[in-house]
Amino acid sequence: MDRLQAMTAFVRVVETGSFSQAARQIGVGQPAISKTIAQLEDRLQVRLLIRSTHGLSPTDAGVRFYERAKTAIHEADEAELEAKGAGAGLSGRLRVSAATTFARLMIVPSLPDFLATNPDLEVDIVLDDRVIDLVSEGIDIALRMGELSDSAAVARKIATGCRSVVATPAYLNQYGIPQVPADIATHQAVVYTQLGNSWIFRRDGTEASVAVSGRVRFTAAEGIRAAVKADMGLAVTSDWMFWPELQNGEVLRVLKDWTLPDIDLWAVYPTGRLASAKARAFADFVETIVG
Template structure:
């Protein structure tokens, strides 16, 4: 058995969640993939995958081995590229985690530019509106918006999320636009509930604070946008989410004389994971890209 080949196959099975999917990907058969994993388990002396008719799940030992395999395979890729070029190259797999809306609208469109610059990198973009555990999920770098709670992470601020208070013309036809932040008490506020103090809306560096109230909340920014467009209420949301809507007149800024507090954007990595060349290159690429974007630049 080729151990590296078996490790590669194991990692792909975990990430694809299917023996047959990996078989198609590698141009082999499902029994061949299953045999390789079984041989690997026999060599290790324990089960890696708990098989069932519905899904594959990792044993505790399998979780640890998966993380170690990713590190080993990445090191092999880097060693080969380093041997060829005389230095550690920007190459190999890169697993990125982001919230759904930010990842879809701000990360995914920029990946083509990054991969044109670094064609030897392969990207696995994982989108979730929950902060996943970076170690157990094998994440190399995650993009997080807002203040960080986990001080054990390696973190670098790469941008700012500027926010606007917005509503649709239909909503404002039925409800007079707020003139000062305290007027929000008379409005239906749509709340993004993943932030720690999601119902406290702060303006002008804390000079004005309002307890926002409303009949809907969500953990997804794009869902909130759809509610705003439908005329349901007022939202305090990222400016990058509404830029085109404002230009088209689909939403209107309110309280323009009051500046909502911005949220920091951090790139974070597990403290026990080596900062590879591809992680550093990706983070540097985002810093450069965000600096050119008025909605994300740090000024």
């Protein structure tokens, strides 16, 4: 039995709470995981997991072994990288979670450069605007925007972006250009549900809160992009969301004398797990793109 592989299997089982989930992440059959855990318990002469109809949970000995095993796996990964040398590329598989629109516009176009630098690395990008469970999905690093809902999350802020009010030239030609935040009340708004119905503007120490109304609301950024580009109204978005259109003039900023709260971009790692060298390298890569 390979001790490091057995540790990896055990850690994945504890973090996912399932033999089948752990097997899927590692890429082996469930019987192989069950056999590995049984051999590990036999070797250690101690019960590591409690199996019940409610799932799997570690025993007291299992919790202690889990913490040590995580550290050992991380140290082994780092040792391999050190042995290969600082100039060597990364290898293996990296699973990344990111919002669909942000990844499509900001990450994917530059991804070939990252892959060229690391020819032995494979990247799985899980696209979802929702906050997913990093452990159960086997995610190594998540890119999340805004305030983090989990205060215990292991996270690093890698960029801060601007928010703007945007619309197409066609919409503005038909309905006029708002000059002050209060003018927005006379316009149609394309509402992103994650931001709510109230937009807060600031200028020279003055703050203005505007309640917006619109006939169309979206839970995902792709809907906001499509509606704005279809001349349906104004929207508050991060500049990242309309980066190509802001550059080519297809979408324009309005109320540029006023500022909206900035939006932070975070690299988030699974709670309780040390960030791998691959995950840190990917965070550095994203920072060079959007920072």
